[in-house]
Amino acid sequence: MPFFQPKVTPLPSGIDLQGKSAVITGASAGLGLETARQLLTLNLSTLVLAVRNESKGKACMEALLADLDISSKSPTIKILKLDVNDNTSIISFSKTLPQILPVVDILILNAGISRLKHNPSPTGHEESVQVNYLANTLLLATLLPYLTTSASQTGSPTRITWVGSRMHEIMTSFPKKSPLVTHTSILEYLDAKSTISPFSRYADSKLLCAMFMYSLAPRVDPRKIVLNMVCPGMVDTGISDFLPVYWRVLVDLVKAVRARSVEVGGWLIVNAAVVAGEESHGRFLGDKEVLEVSKYIRSEAGREVQENLWDETMVELRKITTLPEELR
Structure with a gap:
């Protein structure tokens, strides 16, 4: 990966999302909020901001509606609570969403x-994994049946x-540590306190996401669901604000030289969600290119880990919900 990121071209002209609806998780700051803004300026009719803090979400909604480029289009914006660190909240969100939004065209999984x-999560897993x-x-x-029905409608x-x-x-730490050699399960390896380097924790959790996406995509009908994953590169957001001061200073220096603006990062997410065609189904986009x-x-x-991860994840999900046909 080169130090200096390549230039990104703006979104093509002529995108019109009139009559379309979207849901964005992690929508109260950074890339989630910017993606919301861009979709609304493209004439999106209905937007659901899925947020942990409803007061903050309402402030974001008010700020978006105060933007003249958005308010002139008279969109509908709704706030729905979603705490991704709480499985009960996730289940409640999934039950409530179809009640306030009968049909959804775009779902952007941005929270992270x-x-x-x-850090342990209340769910019993390590927080980054959760x-x-x-x-x-x-x-x-929990949403697949609803998303499939939306496509039919x-x-x-x-x-x-x-x-x-x-x-x-x-x-990722996986190539060096081989979790299935040292542990009885992949999730056990990731949940353990001392197995992973601090600098691999984020990458390891994102490896799981990519593996799951690659496993799920062949199980869904691309005429009903187009699923892709996108990396917008290093973007100047607050995701590194948690770092100790001495690390944050270093990262902020790198950001000053290397990071893309939030607007550019938003272009790439919107491109994946709106512009990329069915050929992006089950694919990982680096910027706008399929990797x-x-x-x-x-x-x-890696293939062995991916297969085991799918099985382990299904076991975890069965503890919480009834699996849709595509996941059985």
């Missing part, structure tokens, strides 16, 4: 965290874009 320290991976698998498991596939990271290719499956995932060890 980056942590150096091992927030970045398991929460999204639970959302997909609109006559067009529902678009799901999951925000991933190319860090899963270059920073080859990572060397590790293609390896024999």
